[in-house]
Amino acid sequence: MSAQSTPATLIDGKAFSVALVERVGAAVARLESAHGVKPGLAVVIVGEDPASQIYVRNKGETTLRAGMRSDTHRLADTTSQDELLALIAQLNADTGIHGILVQLPLPAHIDASVVLDAISPDKDVDGFHVVNAGRLAVGLPGLVPCTPLGCLMLLKDQLGDLSGLNAVIVGRSNIVGKPMAQLLLGESCTVTVAHSRTRDLPDVCRSADILVAAVGRPEMIKGDWIKPGATVIDVGINRVPSADPVKAAEGKTRVVGDVAFKEAVEIAGRITPVPGGVGPMTIGCLLANTYSAACRINNIQPEPLDA
Secondary structure (H helix, E strand, C coil), rough: CCCCCCEECCCCCHHHHHHHHHHHHHHHHHHHHCCCCCEEEEEEEECCHHHHHHHHHHHHHHHCCCCEEEEEEEEEECCCCCHHHHHHHHHHCCCCCCCCEECCCCCCCCCCCHHHHHCCCEECCCCCCCCHHHHHHCCCCCCCCHHHHHHHHHHHHCCCCCCCCCCEEEEECCCCCCHHHHHHHHCCCCEHHHHCCCCHHHHHHHCCCEEEEECCCCCCEHHCCCCCEEEECCCEEEEEEECCHHHHHHCEEEEEECCHHHHHHHCCCCEEECCCCCCHHHHHHHHHHHHHHHHHHHHCCCCCCCC
């Protein structure tokens, strides 16, 4: 498959996320002014995982920047499951908190599925609760997982009306693949969900006007799997050895996506880079979900937050 005369347009998720947080902040200010409602997000972290600590700090700072209440509950890694469930029950009952997020991973002695199911579906801003999965499946308003929501926002910003386009999603997780399929069906795309047992996966990918890679395998999707001019959304975040042999020998790593970017950028029409594409959208969508949850809990119609 020959390359295009010009490389693909890079989809800047970082810039989009900054603008999204600004739009959320403006909507939050109007909500508080008109209705006296200040959205509140509670983040719970158990243990001292360094990456999780950074994520939680960033979430807290961005939440405050958007004019929301931000509560962070830092618990020792010795916290029991019952103690964590008691905190969640307390947050479910707190009328000033509209979104609850439990940072994963949790310590091995705590069952994450039990904890996530204990969060009120109306405050489940991660969108992982089975009730929210059901709402999405049947087209009811609800809270949608942040990563696929961010992907959809980027797609609509780039392409406008998505109806009639062929979309292929590689990956069938409950966190990205399945909700992404539901969102694209909601936009009247023709959707194929592919996975590790899909026959002739490269050929299936070549049928896509929109290709979403969410399989968790570094650079698995090659350039010649992509239809010329297609829009490629790379959800993967994979650490691999540095391309510099000396740095690799020192244990240095780099981050790559699920798509072989250098090949794909010569074929695709638009593509998200890794890093800087889908990843930055997550916090912006978390705040958008918290705003929407605050509105719905108070029987107020949320403002649309698309660009």
